[in-house]
Amino acid sequence: MEEIRDPATFPGGSIMSRIAPDARPVSPALIERNGIEIIPEDQRTARPRDLFWPWFAANVSVFGMSYGSFLLGFGISLWQATVVAIIGIVVSFALCGLIAIAGKRGSAPTMVLSRAAFGVQGQKIPGIVSWLTSIGWETSLTITAVLATTTVLHTLGWVGKDGDVAVNIIATIVVAALIVGASVLGYHTIMKLQSVLTWLTGAFTILFLILTFQSIHWDKAFAHPDGSFAQTIGALVMVTTGFGLGWINIAADWSRYQKRSASDLQIVSWNTIGGSVAPIILVFFGLLLAGSDDKLSAAVGADPIGALAALLPTWALFPFLIVAILTLVSGAVLGIYSSGLTLLSLGIRIPRPAAAAVDGVILTIGTIVVVFFAQNFIGPFQSFLITLGVPMAGWAGILIADILRRRRDYDDEALFDPRGRYGAWDGVSIATLVGVSVLGWGFVVNNFADAAPWNNWQGYLLFLIGGREGEWAYANLGVFFALVLGFVITWFARAGRIRRQEQA
Incomplete structure (x- = not known):
């Protein structure tokens, strides 16, 4: 049996064994032991349709309805917002699908x-950005879940203001335990959990x-006037970033258990x-509610769940x-789960x-700090995460071009x-x-x-438009520019290098 070792991750320890093609498949253990190593062939038993469950369950949240309010906030009409939502959601999750081909x-x-x-060491540059983005957004989701608990229990009259601290403590413990527990158990448990949550x-x-x-008041909802082309593009960038592009740096993590013979198209x-079915329906319904x-x-913008x-x-x-x-x-x-894998890829x-578990602890600490000590931290926190969206879009463009240029499996x-x-190190990709x-x-x-004046350095090229x-100004074209230019530059500048890599 031939063994492959990763000196950067487990020096002196085997992280992947090449098992003979006729070896019997191994039943998945309760806790997934695979880390960043190559998944052995006998464990690649997933089917393309299995990918439906994690993406649907993660995006069927009623929180998606809040995007109806966000889109109309750009000053566009309901039909413009509907077209923008469909295009943005479908295209962004299709980009996730392209990344999943690599998995x-x-x-x-x-x-x-x-x-x-990017090179074995050069990958650490986008890897750090990806890790910060993943753990940041998931902390934001956890905070939203904890605060939603207090909001709804207040509405029910079950707790008064004096009980907020106790409710937040219990909610933080329960929510963090669910997230960390499932993440520690790993891929197989998460896939089963997501299929149950889907239903x-x-x-x-x-x-x-x-x-x-x-x-819903149909006349009022459809009475919103059309917005300008700039407003429409701004809404498109927002919905694209808020849905598929928000997941793109983890897309291959959920396809790495697929057979190498699986269809790219599937x-x-x-x-x-x-990823698209539920958000399209939810955003359209949210548009009808917000437009009515x-x-x-206005309330959705401040407190979506409440x-x-x-x-x-x-x-x-x-x-x-619940x-x-x-x-x-x-x-x-x-x-x-994916931020943990990214952490391992950094060495x-x-x-x-x-x-x-480490990332879960960081998530819990972040939630406690915001909920109990610094609720005004939400604005600066989100500003920081949105800033990371630009390099993440650039990374996505580079990797998608790299994937589409390749004709063979990875070495x-x-x-x-x-x-x-x-x-x-790959100088072209890093410079791009x-x-x-x-x-x-x-x-x-x-x-x-x-809330975050220290981040007002952005927008230094807006004088050009x-x-x-x-x-x-608020179209956030920088995300679009980073994605497209990352793709185009890589497609042409690295074509020869990719060809030589595959011929080596």
């Missing part, structure tokens, strides 16, 4: 496969739509279908709370369950060897990432200028 070809986590484009949350979401249908299709009631639209809960009869509030928490937990589990020498050994065909990030930051605006007060 099938290489049977390794996203950030390990990114080494083919549970999907059923209650349908019930929510039925119970709130009477709140991988992309099931990612896209799983200006007060509701505003939507106010539409329900009292008997439905507690089930709504399902809302579970859907937020579902998304956070995917992120924390941290601990087992995968321990990496997930397993070279992904862990700086002396292999992928090298230690830095360049498109600098350009992209020049065309985005800090949406939390008052009308300045900070122009109609293009």
